[in-house]
Amino acid sequence: MFKVWRGLASTAIGLCLVSVTSAYGASGCSTQECHQGIVDIKPADHKMMRTLKMTGSQHGDPDGCVMCHGGNPKATKKEEAHKGVPPTLRIAPGPKDYYPDPGSIWIAEKSCGACHPGYVYRSTLGLMNTEAGKIQGNLATWGFKEVQDYSVPWGNYDVHDIDSLTPLSGTPAYKQYMKHQRTIYPRQYPQNLEQMPKVTMDEVNADPKMAAITYQRQSCQRCHIGVRGREKRGDFRGMGCSACHVLYGTDGYYMGDDKTISKDKPGHMLKHKIVATRKTGGIPVEACSSCHNRGKRIGVSFQGLMESPYGSPYNEQGNKQPKLHTKRYLFIADDLHHQQASRKGNPQGGMLCQDCHTSIDMHGDGNIHGTTLAQVEIECSDCHGLTDKYPWELPVGYGDEFGKDLSKNPRGVAKERLVPGKQFGYPYEAEDGFVLTSRGNPFGNVIKRGNKVIVHSATGNDFEVPVLKVLKDEKKWKDPSAEVAMYAVYKHMTNLECYSCHASWAPQCYGCHVQVNYKPKDGTPVTGIDWVASGNDRKPNGQTAESILGSGGITSPGKIVETGSYLRWEDPVLGISGEGRVSPLMPGCQVTYTIINDKGETLLNNEIAQSPTEARQLGQKHVPLAIDMAPVQPHTAQRQARTCESCHTNPKVAGLGLGNGTFGLRQDESVVMDLMDATTREIIPAKHSVQIPAIPKLNFDWSQIVTREGVQLATVGTHWPKSRAFNKQELDNFLRAGTCMGCHQNMSEAELWEKVSTEGTIDSKEHLEAMNKMIKFMAEQNLKPAELK
Numbered sequence: 001m002f003k004v005w006r007g008l009a010s011t012a013i014g015l016c017l018v019s020v021t022s023a024y025g026a027s028g029c030s031t032q033e034c035h036q037g038i039v040d041i042k043p044a045d046h047k048m049m050r051t052l053k054m055t056g057s058q059h060g061d062p063d064g065c066v067m068c069h070g071g072n073p074k075a076t077k078k079e080e081a082h083k084g085v086p087p088t089l090r091i092a093p094g095p096k097d098y099y100p101d102p103g104s105i106w107i108a109e110k111s112c113g114a115c116h117p118g119y120v121y122r123s124t125l126g127l128m129n130t131e132a133g134k135i136q137g138n139l140a141t142w143g144f145k146e147v148q149d150y151s152v153p154w155g156n157y158d159v160h161d162i163d164s165l166t167p168l169s170g171t172p173a174y175k176q177y178m179k180h181q182r183t184i185y186p187r188q189y190p191q192n193l194e195q196m197p198k199v200t201m202d203e204v205n206a207d208p209k210m211a212a213i214t215y216q217r218q219s220c221q222r223c224h225i226g227v228r229g230r231e232k233r234g235d236f237r238g239m240g241c242s243a244c245h246v247l248y249g250t251d252g253y254y255m256g257d258d259k260t261i262s263k264d265k266p267g268h269m270l271k272h273k274i275v276a277t278r279k280t281g282g283i284p285v286e287a288c289s290s291c292h293n294r295g296k297r298i299g300v301s302f303q304g305l306m307e308s309p310y311g312s313p314y315n316e317q318g319n320k321q322p323k324l325h326t327k328r329y330l331f332i333a334d335d336l337h338h339q340q341a342s343r344k345g346n347p348q349g350g351m352l353c354q355d356c357h358t359s360i361d362m363h364g365d366g367n368i369h370g371t372t373l374a375q376v377e378i379e380c381s382d383c384h385g386l387t388d389k390y391p392w393e394l395p396v397g398y399g400d401e402f403g404k405d406l407s408k409n410p411r412g413v414a415k416e417r418l419v420p421g422k423q424f425g426y427p428y429e430a431e432d433g434f435v436l437t438s439r440g441n442p443f444g445n446v447i448k449r450g451n452k453v454i455v456h457s458a459t460g461n462d463f464e465v466p467v468l469k470v471l472k473d474e475k476k477w478k479d480p481s482a483e484v485a486m487y488a489v490y491k492h493m494t495n496l497e498c499y500s501c502h503a504s505w506a507p508q509c510y511g512c513h514v515q516v517n518y519k520p521k522d523g524t525p526v527t528g529i530d531w532v533a534s535g536n537d538r539k540p541n542g543q544t545a546e547s548i549l550g551s552g553g554i555t556s557p558g559k560i561v562e563t564g565s566y567l568r569w570e571d572p573v574l575g576i577s578g579e580g581r582v583s584p585l586m587p588g589c590q591v592t593y594t595i596i597n598d599k600g601e602t603l604l605n606n607e608i609a610q611s612p613t614e615a616r617q618l619g620q621k622h623v624p625l626a627i628d629m630a631p632v633q634p635h636t637a638q639r640q641a642r643t644c645e646s647c648h649t650n651p652k653v654a655g656l657g658l659g660n661g662t663f664g665l666r667q668d669e670s671v672v673m674d675l676m677d678a679t680t681r682e683i684i685p686a687k688h689s690v691q692i693p694a695i696p697k698l699n700f701d702w703s704q705i706v707t708r709e710g711v712q713l714a715t716v717g718t719h720w721p722k723s724r725a726f727n728k729q730e731l732d733n734f735l736r737a738g739t740c741m742g743c744h745q746n747m748s749e750a751e752l753w754e755k756v757s758t759e760g761t762i763d764s765k766e767h768l769e770a771m772n773k774m775i776k777f778m779a780e781q782n783l784k785p786a787e788l789k
Helices: 002-016 047-057 087-091 119-125 132-141 145-150 172-184 201-206 208-220 285-289 298-302 359-363 419-424 468-473 480-488 491-495 531-536 612-618 644-648 728-734 741-748 750-756 764-780
Strands: 192-195 305-308 328-331 434-436 442-449 452-456 462-464 505-517 527-529 555-557 559-570 573-576 582-587 591-596 602-607 625-631
Touching (some): 119 359, 132 145, 132 625, 208 505, 208 527, 208 531, 208 555, 208 591, 305 559, 468 480, 505 582, 527 559, 573 625, 591 625
Parallel strands (some): 505 591
Antiparallel strands (some): 442 452, 452 462, 505 559, 527 555, 573 582, 582 625, 591 602
8 A cells, every 4th residue: 555655645635635525513622612722733824724624624623623633523521522533534534533642653644644645654664663773783782692793673663664675755866776775785774673572580580681671671762753752851742743743842831822731730742833844943953852862862962962960050049950851961062053153144043953854864765774874864965065076966875885886977956856845845946956965865955056055944044055165166264274184185085974073072971881670679569661562552542551641651670770980072982884984983882781680689790792793794803892882973063173183193082992091901800999908909908898890891991992903892883884993004094193203302312403493482383384394395305205214
């Protein structure tokens, strides 16, 4: 049936205009006795709202509520109104029961999907629902054999790609690109996912790492669109389509005029309003952050926030800051695309996530994607281009290579958007063409205007993008180092992600210490919400076990406690991403786990798994630990990029660890802080206690991933075979530490130094100019460095 959607897509609105003769007269839901004061879900003059009211009238509801919610518009009591549907609606497109949240992915085919064909199917198979990559990545760090070698067997739900292996959405170029991707990486694009298994106490006793299933289901899987948001500050949201398109305030309070909705009880939508495009207002970044605040943390990072254990400074009442997403935060620096100040000539105001991320990035394309990089289709160069090529001169796949040889043909631009974009997107003019993504789909809001690129933001602002070729041709560099980094050293552009330099900070929570404890407390079993079980317990009205406020959902045995070792934000580590490019890395699931069973027995203490997959892929004998330093787009880009020195003279950035690997060397030993013999290190008191328990396998710092000889010590990414740390040759080329001594070692020769130095000191600019003169002198004398030996 899903192939039919390709034909239905062009007549989607027609589905909503089915005329059915009704026995009902004029009535509706917004009467004085019921929802008086509630606003239309869209502005009254919006085509969708006109359609809903016109079609709703045919079923006895001039307000149109029945076309999304179902229910009985003629009833005078709540219990009757919120039940069933008019008989005429049973044979027409639309709800088949009363739906409290019409956006719920489990019934949206009969609500949102009646007018938006294909979206529900795509979203059901997409990462925001399956979370397949999160499951694979975390369980790989616990040592599960089922997810080794980049296999992606599990999701939150049993899902099957029953349409075809060809994406449901996209241009022919996109579909060809994705077919090639699937041929090369079939494990990252599975055709089926099974629901992640449950675990019993007997299984945990037999194999303690199975407690990872409890951890995953209780702590990690709450942020998917199959369930409602957690009832915590900052986590309130709806289900399915409503998770993004219906807004909830941070504190979860309603601010509309419907008298039936409490304004004092948290957990309600902000207003009865759908947001989507410039027509109705875009989706605020904060709505995305209700989910994107763990894992890669890209939502809060985009806003400039990094979690902190402190909660300072104090407020006027002497209290710490309130918890947000159950955490407290520091403000570091928000991403330049989020900042209010833009480049000269642009309006003031930040961009939204949806201004860059496409419908396929968010909804999927109708195929199953096993990881974020599998589904996301955009690259920085799609808008900014290169210093020698405009975006439309780049081939399809540029920046998204994954080791593939690319065509030499320029991707060009598109004169038309994809069908869903033409139907439901804002009707921007193509002008000189819609700019294409790296995978060949048109951005519906990004256009070519001469040699300029214009981003039409859903906020209502239009931004001119700094195109690198224009900056180079017109010599508009703000700093000479920019020209060197992006033009003179051209390998920076071909081998690095743009954000390797521009993401000058990233949240780095080193060491993820997880305790899964099944021991009853005071004789009462300990439990937590099982988000996967809750999402799989579905009612005909689209609700799930946890979706009614205060219900709590289905629980499972075990209590999860998490903590970290230490936090950093400066100078992110660099390595190689799954696309084969140099990328920032940040601590992923650096899991060391302690498991205590229901009898209070410690089955494992501070255990770390190993990664035979990583060893095989690298071809090295040493098997790295499974603690993951993950390649990431941090979403923390700054206009002032990292300096050359912050990378090329910094062993931490190279992956050698803080202090060049000199710290954290005794983590595999228990540390006792008591009186001891300075010679023998023997503890003097007979009764003493361990201050810092050992992590037996960890004899290097969390921040280190490789030795100077190129032996990889820890995992770098779990999803793609190309992700890794720098090898020895790359480390040799990357590190430039010590070059200062080329000149300054001569300072010990007083007579020589007196001839080449000047009295006093010289500033940095003069220092650089002196070096510049030396290089030019060598060129004039036709001297080569080798001849100076």
